[in-house]
Amino acid sequence: MNRNEAFALYKQMLLIRRFEERCAQLYVEGKIGGFLHLYIGQEAVGVGAMSLLRPDDYIITSYRDHGYALARGTDPRPLLAELCGKVSGISRAKGGSMHFYDVPRGNFGGDGIVGGHLPVAAGIGYSIRLRKTDQVVLCFFGDGAVNEGAFHEALNVSALWDLPVVYIIENNRYGMGTSLDRASSVKDLYQRGSAYGIPRRDVNGMDLVAVRTVLGEAIDLARKEKRPTLIEAETYRYRGHSMSDPGKYRRKEEVEEMMKSDPVLVWGRRLVEQERFTREDLEAADKEILARMDDAVAYVERSPGPTVETLYEDVYVRSPYIHAKSADKDPAWRAAEREDRVPEVFPPFDYAAWQKAQAETAAAAPAPEPAAEPPAAALAEGGAAPAPAAAADAKGGKPEVDRRRPAPTTPGRQAPMDSAGNLIGAPAGTQKVGK
Numbered sequence: 001m002n003r004n005e006a007f008a009l010y011k012q013m014l015l016i017r018r019f020e021e022r023c024a025q026l027y028v029e030g031k032i033g034g035f036l037h038l039y040i041g042q043e044a045v046g047v048g049a050m051s052l053l054r055p056d057d058y059i060i061t062s063y064r065d066h067g068y069a070l071a072r073g074t075d076p077r078p079l080l081a082e083l084c085g086k087v088s089g090i091s092r093a094k095g096g097s098m099h100f101y102d103v104p105r106g107n108f109g110g111d112g113i114v115g116g117h118l119p120v121a122a123g124i125g126y127s128i129r130l131r132k133t134d135q136v137v138l139c140f141f142g143d144g145a146v147n148e149g150a151f152h153e154a155l156n157v158s159a160l161w162d163l164p165v166v167y168i169i170e171n172n173r174y175g176m177g178t179s180l181d182r183a184s185s186v187k188d189l190y191q192r193g194s195a196y197g198i199p200r201r202d203v204n205g206m207d208l209v210a211v212r213t214v215l216g217e218a219i220d221l222a223r224k225e226k227r228p229t230l231i232e233a234e235t236y237r238y239r240g241h242s243m244s245d246p247g248k249y250r251r252k253e254e255v256e257e258m259m260k261s262d263p264v265l266v267w268g269r270r271l272v273e274q275e276r277f278t279r280e281d282l283e284a285a286d287k288e289i290l291a292r293m294d295d296a297v298a299y300v301e302r303s304p305g306p307t308v309e310t311l312y313e314d315v316y317v318r319s320p321y322i323h324a325k326s327a328d329k330d331p332a333w334r335a336a337e338r339e340d341r342v343p344e345v346f347p348p349f350d351y352a353a354w355q356k357a358q359a360e361t362a363a364a365a366p367a368p369e370p371a372a373e374p375p376a377a378a379l380a381e382g383g384a385a386p387a388p389a390a391a392a393d394a395k396g397g398k399p400e401v402d403r404r405r406p407a408p409t410t411p412g413r414q415a416p417m418d419s420a421g422n423l424i425g426a427p428a429g430t431q432k433v434g435k
Contacts, residue, residue: 001212003275009051009208010271011285013043013264015292016067019076022293023066023083023097027243032083036097039067041238044263045170047071048211049138052219056133058106060121061140063098064170065110068140074102075346076292077299086303090343093306094314102343115141115148118167122154125163129226136222137165138215144175146189152196155230159196164222166215169232170205176241177249193230205235206261236261288351295354309335 001009020038027036039046042064050071053059061068069079074090082089083097091101091109101109108124111117121139128135145151146169158165169189173180186192193200199221203214211233218229236258240247247255271277315332 003271003277005051006267006271006275007277007281007285009047010264010267010282011289012047012050012071013208013267014286015076015289016043016046016070017264018286018289018293019070019080019296020066022297023080024239024243026080026084026297032097033085034096035063036083036243037064037241038237038239038243039064041258041262042170042172042205042235043067044208044211044267045168045205045233045235046140048208049140049168049215052212052216053106053138054135056106057135058108058124058137059140060108060117060124060137061110062114062117062142062145063110063112064142065098065100069100069102069107072102072105072107074100074105074107074343075349076296077346078343080296081300081303084300084303085305086300087306087310088299088303088344092310092314094310104342115145115150117141118145118148118150118154119157121165121167122158122163125158125165125228126161128164129161134223135164136219137163138168138219139165140168140170142175143169143171143173143180143189144178144183145169146192147184151192155193155196155198155228158228159198162226163228164226165228166218166222167228167230168215169230171232171234172237174237174241174250177245179249188232190230190232198228198230200230200232202232202234205233206263206266208263208267238262291351291354291358292349295349 016039020040023032023036024038026032046067050059050068050073053072059068059072066079069090070076078088078090079100081087082091082093082095082100085093085096087093089095091099095101095109098110098112101107108117108120111120118139118141121137124137128137139154141151154165155167157163158167171180171189175183180187180189188202190200190202199218201214201218204210214231218231221227221229238255238259239245268282271282272279312332312335316336
């Protein structure tokens, strides 16, 4: 890859990191409900894999699916809207965090059932064989899925029928709160492919170059020879299994040690040391991505929630084989469309236009009112005016904390929450995540 491609991959990983951090903040604020599984720490796997695909290839994932959608090119606005339950969401507020679908980009979404999507991946691979095309399928899942029956069934039929599917285990060491050492008698998970006679490899999932090298070979094999491969990418998640998981089953020292291999920081360091980029270039990219997330939040706030009528949409696709007289009694059939719904197409984010709009808004805003001065009598007695935060505490409230942006903003830091689920920079006693 050239230096521009290397920088584009950095920006993709950073976009995923900032998107997930913003999701964590919105979840704490009560704007995202349900389950929320973050991809923080595993970005090199998703970005490295997506960078090797053609537009007509397919992906299917588990419930930790935000990063793949972003790396595949889906705009963050409908993704964030989906998480916040808005009708403008990528799945029209019917999928939530675990079910991002973008069929025009070949994304057949996340699956909330552990291992449940592996047979579907095999089915997509079988359709490729029937159509005699040279497309491939990437199927992502966690280490917790390798003990499911669907894993073995999918690998067996893929090997038996020579299906062009690359199965990617993202081994982040924990299936929910259970470590791999306590769950699998075989520690090298990629070796399970030997039972079905398929090629198998392991790779450092924190190393973007290594991921691209190994997956490039597997994708090439699937495209040219219609052969499946099992890849184990050894990676790590810096947050709990989901936002309700405080992560007490692992030591703080373990998380801190793994953060030294943070793929965003490591790749950024490489750009500076080997590709002649500067720290200012990385900071500028970060500012643009943070602005893009601000724009996405503003889009979500403008978007309406779903109406009652949307309950009946997307249940059926109209078919000439259904008897219309009986079907028309069903409101879901009446709301059905003949074709699958296609997500809205968004124009690319224009950072310069966003900056101009922000400047115009700031210029048009009224000047802030001066702070009220304390009574002269109080000052005459030698007292000092209370700070705003102290005044808030005196009234029984809490000082305001700006949770819009992670702090600090250096890529890869544990912000806005630490491994125990505490808000970084928040006042003592702030509510823990998921409590």
